[in-house]
Amino acid sequence: MKAFITNxxxxxxxMIGIIILALNTGTLRISEILYQATHxxxxxxxxxxxxxxxxxxxxxxxxxxxPLHVWLPDAMAGPTPVSALMHAATMVTAGVYLLARMFPFxxxxxxxxxxxxxxxxxxxxLAAGLIAVVxxxxxxxxxxxxxxxxxxxxxxxxxxxxxxxxxxxxxxAFFKALLxxxxxxxxxxxxxxxxxxxxxxxxxxxxxxxxFIIGTVALAGLPPFAGFFSKDEILASFxxxxxxxxxxxxxLGAFITAFYMTRAVSLTxxxxxxxxxxxxxxxxxxxxxxxALSVFAIASGWVNIPGVYTGFTDWVTTRKNKIVxxxxxxxxxxxxxxxxxxxxxxxxLGYYLYQLxxxxxxxxxxxxxxxxxxxxxxxxxxxxxxxxxxxxxVKINISRAVDKFNTNVIDRFVNGFGQIASLLGGIVYNxxxxxxxxxxxxxxxxGTDSFGGKVKLLQTGKTQQYLMLFLxxxxxxxxxxxxxx
Amino acid sequence: MELFTNGIGLSAVVFFPLVSAFVxxxxxxxxxxxxxxxxxxxxxxxxxxxxxxxxxxxxxxxxxxxxxxxxxxxxxxxxxxxxxxxxxxxxxxxxxxxITVLAIIYSLEHLPEPKSPKGFLALILVLETGMNGTFxxxxxxxxxxxxxxxxxxxxxxxxxxxxxxxxxxxxFKNQIETRLYASIKxxxxxxxxxxxxxxxxxxxxxRGNKTFSIPELIELGTSGAFTxxxxxxxxAVLFLGFAVKVPMxxxxxxxxxxxxxxxxxxxxxxxxxxPEQAKAWAPAIAILSxxxxxxxxxxxxAQTDLKRLIAFSSVGHMGFVMLGIASLTPIGINAAMIxxxxxxxxxxxxxxxxxxMAHTYHTRDMGRLGGNMKLLPKTGALLGFTxxxxxxxxxxxxxxxxxxxxxxxxxxxxxxxxxxFRTSMVAGAIGTVLTAGYLLWMLQRVNLGEPSDExxxxxLHDADIYELSAWIPLVILTILIGVFPKLIFGATNDAVIAMxxxxxxx
Numbered sequence: 001m002k003a004f005i006t007n008x009x010x011x012x013x014x015m016i017g018i019i020i021l022a023l024n025t026g027t028l029r030i031s032e033i034l035y036q037a038t039h040x041x042x043x044x045x046x047x048x049x050x051x052x053x054x055x056x057x058x059x060x061x062x063x064x065x066x067p068l069h070v071w072l073p074d075a076m077a078g079p080t081p082v083s084a085l086m087h088a089a090t091m092v093t094a095g096v097y098l099l100a101r102m103f104p105f106x107x108x109x110x111x112x113x114x115x116x117x118x119x120x121x122x123x124x125x126l127a128a129g130l131i132a133v134v135x136x137x138x139x140x141x142x143x144x145x146x147x148x149x150x151x152x153x154x155x156x157x158x159x160x161x162x163x164x165x166x167x168x169x170x171x172x173a174f175f176k177a178l179l180x181x182x183x184x185x186x187x188x189x190x191x192x193x194x195x196x197x198x199x200x201x202x203x204x205x206x207x208x209x210x211x212f213i214i215g216t217v218a219l220a221g222l223p224p225f226a227g228f229f230s231k232d233e234i235l236a237s238f239x240x241x242x243x244x245x246x247x248x249x250x251x252l253g254a255f256i257t258a259f260y261m262t263r264a265v266s267l268t269x270x271x272x273x274x275x276x277x278x279x280x281x282x283x284x285x286x287x288x289x290x291x292a293l294s295v296f297a298i299a300s301g302w303v304n305i306p307g308v309y310t311g312f313t314d315w316v317t318t319r320k321n322k323i324v325x326x327x328x329x330x331x332x333x334x335x336x337x338x339x340x341x342x343x344x345x346x347x348x349l350g351y352y353l354y355q356l357x358x359x360x361x362x363x364x365x366x367x368x369x370x371x372x373x374x375x376x377x378x379x380x381x382x383x384x385x386x387x388x389x390x391x392x393x394v395k396i397n398i399s400r401a402v403d404k405f406n407t408n409v410i411d412r413f414v415n416g417f418g419q420i421a422s423l424l425g426g427i428v429y430n431x432x433x434x435x436x437x438x439x440x441x442x443x444x445x446x447g448t449d450s451f452g453g454k455v456k457l458l459q460t461g462k463t464q465q466y467l468m469l470f471l472x473x474x475x476x477x478x479x480x481x482x483x484x485x
Numbered sequence: 486m487e488l489f490t491n492g493i494g495l496s497a498v499v500f501f502p503l504v505s506a507f508v509x510x511x512x513x514x515x516x517x518x519x520x521x522x523x524x525x526x527x528x529x530x531x532x533x534x535x536x537x538x539x540x541x542x543x544x545x546x547x548x549x550x551x552x553x554x555x556x557x558x559x560x561x562x563x564x565x566x567x568x569x570x571x572x573x574x575x576x577x578x579x580x581x582x583x584i585t586v587l588a589i590i591y592s593l594e595h596l597p598e599p600k601s602p603k604g605f606l607a608l609i610l611v612l613e614t615g616m617n618g619t620f621x622x623x624x625x626x627x628x629x630x631x632x633x634x635x636x637x638x639x640x641x642x643x644x645x646x647x648x649x650x651x652x653x654x655x656x657f658k659n660q661i662e663t664r665l666y667a668s669i670k671x672x673x674x675x676x677x678x679x680x681x682x683x684x685x686x687x688x689x690x691x692r693g694n695k696t697f698s699i700p701e702l703i704e705l706g707t708s709g710a711f712t713x714x715x716x717x718x719x720x721a722v723l724f725l726g727f728a729v730k731v732p733m734x735x736x737x738x739x740x741x742x743x744x745x746x747x748x749x750x751x752x753x754x755x756x757x758x759x760p761e762q763a764k765a766w767a768p769a770i771a772i773l774s775x776x777x778x779x780x781x782x783x784x785x786x787a788q789t790d791l792k793r794l795i796a797f798s799s800v801g802h803m804g805f806v807m808l809g810i811a812s813l814t815p816i817g818i819n820a821a822m823i824x825x826x827x828x829x830x831x832x833x834x835x836x837x838x839x840x841x842m843a844h845t846y847h848t849r850d851m852g853r854l855g856g857n858m859k860l861l862p863k864t865g866a867l868l869g870f871t872x873x874x875x876x877x878x879x880x881x882x883x884x885x886x887x888x889x890x891x892x893x894x895x896x897x898x899x900x901x902x903x904x905x906f907r908t909s910m911v912a913g914a915i916g917t918v919l920t921a922g923y924l925l926w927m928l929q930r931v932n933l934g935e936p937s938d939e940x941x942x943x944x945l946h947d948a949d950i951y952e953l954s955a956w957i958p959l960v961i962l963t964i965l966i967g968v969f970p971k972l973i974f975g976a977t978n979d980a981v982i983a984m985x986x987x988x989x990x991x
Contacts, residue, residue, distance in 0.1 A: 005918065008922075012918055400787040
């Protein structure tokens with residue numbers, strides 16, 4: 001539900017962005033829009049920035065950028081293969097894909113929007129990485145790691161290196177899927193998601209352990225594994241664009257990534273088993289895909305080695321509507337060394353704290369520094385914020401108010417008509433009809449009756465009275481004739 | 486086919502149900518099987534007739550009124566029996582006959598208390614005559630007659646077969662049975678609007694050379710015969726008449742078809758005959774539509790009764806239809822047309838499902854209805870599918886109505902206030918989130934989770950063959966229209982463009 005609604009909110013932005021783009025360029029065809037964006041600028045210029053931002057909002061929802069990332073970790077409730085497919089490789093990358101596909105439009109007509117994209121990407125990669133450090137649920141670590149890596153991809157696009165972003169998308173798909181499936185294997189063996197109940201699994205699950213290590217090292221970005229090449233390209237792009245702050249944040253992110261993955265590995269596989277079950281290696285059906293993926297986790301980076309072989313970059317670069325983009329000719333040593341150093345340091349610190357210090361054994365996590373820890377544990381209180389200020393007001397307060405308004409005000413108004421009608425009917429019937437018209441009718445008959453009764457008194461039978469009346473009548477008439485005519 | 490080209494076929498589609506209804510009244514009440522078979526057969530025949538019309542229709546000139554006729558009827562006031570269909574009315578007519586067939590199939594075994602199929606099926610057929618007639622009438626008096634014919638069967642159907650629970654109604658002292666309240670409310674509400682509508686028609690008649698013929702009035706209207714305060718007043722009362730079809734306690738036919746009569750009236754009568762007024766009122770209608778979308782969706786979120794939630798959802802969906810109409814553009818009105826058809830299919834199906842569930846569980850309270858997927862898997866699966874369609878999932882029919890209405894609202898007709906329309910568009914887009922919200926929440930409460938203990942010892946029947954045969958065609962139609970909207974646009978587009986260019990100039 002959270003996933004659907006969060007994505008639907010992002011869809012508002014996407015829909016309106018599409019509408020604006022479509023109606024201003026006169027077409028819904030991506031190729032034609034991109035052509036107009038790179039060759040004929042007039043139609044789009046006034047709406048370019050707003051539609052760029054709106055499309056990005058759509059991408060934010062789908063690719064779980066901060067603050068619309070909240071749905072992804074909760075989606076871990078689903079089965080692990082689903083997570084491996086959707087949340088590692090395919091579905092969440094749709095947003096990144098959208099940005100990459102529309103990149104010529106962004107670069108040519110809305111470069112300020114790209115700065116915003118980069119900002120959100122960097123925020124995401126750092127914020128999610130930090131939350132991953134404090135997770136005890138193995139899948140949640142991987143989920144936040146995915147969000148963080150998506151942040152890398154989005155930030156890369158923002159800095160102008162969309163091929164680097166796509167390259168990282170490609171390598172990430174392999175090693176993250178590997179990690180998720182490995183986690184699935186572990187969870188299946190231990191019957192629990194929580195790393196506190198794991199430990200020592202390297203002895204009983206050697207294949208899972210080995211492939212998981214491969215995935216971890218790939219994610220941490222050590223050569224010659226896949227993540228090294230893709231992450232390095234992103235860092236190089238930051239460096240080249242002169243975005244030094246973001247560069248260092250990304251390097252810090254690499255450090256944090258290596259750190260939390262090492263923590264996860266040592267809590268899960270190293271040390272001694274802390275749980276209550278009898279874990280054993282998973283069936284071949286589960287481990288064979290792990291082996292296959294680990295091959296790719298090692299090798300998928302080799303399709304793009306600057307200075308040696310750049311097949312991947314050549315392939316994904318747009319040919320029509322070409323946008324000039326920076327492609328490193330050889331390794332950027334500064335970026336390379338920073339990234340490598342950060343990764344190694346992260347692994348070292350993780351190993352030190354968790355393995356050597358035996359935090360895993362004692363369960364005493366040395367890094368639980370308050371109050372930072374609780375902020376991270378509560379995911380920056382973002383979920384609480386959403387529930388308190390967005391969801392509940394609408395769902396409970398506003399909607400009930402609307403319903404009450406409908407029933408008590410509008411309906412009462414309508415029913416009031418009915419009441420007025422019956423009231424009027426009563427008035428008309430009682431007052432007009434009964435007291436008024438009927439009364440008049442009755443009065444005419446009773447009046448006639450009483451008048452007749454009075455007139456009949458004239459019929460006395462006495463001749464003298466008749467003669468007197470006759471005389472009186474003659475006098476009156478003659479007087480009338482004399483004075484009026 | 487001669488019969489069809491000279492209008493007899495079209496008249497048959499309109500009047501055959503009425504004749505069948507009459508025949509049913511002659512059949513003794515005890516012969517229930519015969520009555521049911523006869524009703525089903527006649528609705529099928531009517532549907533086949535309308536399908537033949539579909540094939541006889543010339544889609545390359547969909548903007549022309551076809552397959553119709555004009556016979557002198559009431560000479561003294563120049564009211565004629567003038568009928569015909571074009572690309573706008575054709576989909577609605579076929580939808581109407583189709584849904585009637587499905588409604589009858591469903592009712593064969595699932596009639597609420599008091600059962601008496603004779604009365605119910607006869608009334609449905611009379612209703613069908615009214616609906617079909619409204620969509621083909623081209624004379625204002627004829628239109629009015631059919632528009633009102635639908636009231637009588639609906640009044641009785643709601644009043645007799647409706648919900649018997651007694652409830653308090655705000656403003657009244659005594660409690661009242663829901664069905665009685667609802668039937669009177671429906672009747673009076675609609676009649677109120679129709680009274681004004683009749684005044685509008687009379688106004689047009691007197692000003693327009695004493696003709697009731699819609700095509701002639703359109704000619705007069707677009708050549709400037711109706712102007713000024715008169716025209717504004719007439720538009721206002723027509724608006725009242727058409728806009729007042731509010732769904733209260735919905736039933737399948739009410740939501741599926743009767744709502745469309747109002748919006749159809751706009752597209753067929755109000756806009757073509759009085760285009761200047763339509764343009765003047767369009768921003769107000771857009772704002773009302775946006776309010777309707779948001780208001781309807783918010784009210785849905787607060788509902789605890791499943792059927793009432795679906796009824797309010799119609800308010801939201803018709804908001805999109807009216808927004809499309811208010812934009813006065815081909816995109817917008819096409820969106821309204823496909824929105825009408827999609828709404829008829831999807832919400833009709835939703836009402837079918839909720840009615841069936843209400844019958845099985847004897848409650849519509851969503852608090853008690855949890856875990857439906859486990860108890861009634863077929864019904865639950867269909868409910869999930871239909872809810873997805875209703876919230877506008879792309880690939881299903883509902884998406885086109887929503888998205889294209891927003892698309893149309895962005896660039897309304899030249900001269901209309903774009904700020905108003907674009908704000909309404911944004912409101913509508915936000916409305917889609919609310920729509921998703923209440924439908925998913927409904928699914929969560931009803932379909933998912935664990936069934937409550939009160940159902941554990943009850944023998945609950947899942948959908949039977951009658952229900953499934955009524956529902957599956959709608960599912961197929963939802964998917965077909967969703968992936969191939971040309972099914973509708975192929976008919977409506979030419980007619981809409983012709984209507985608009987005539988009304989507002991090329």
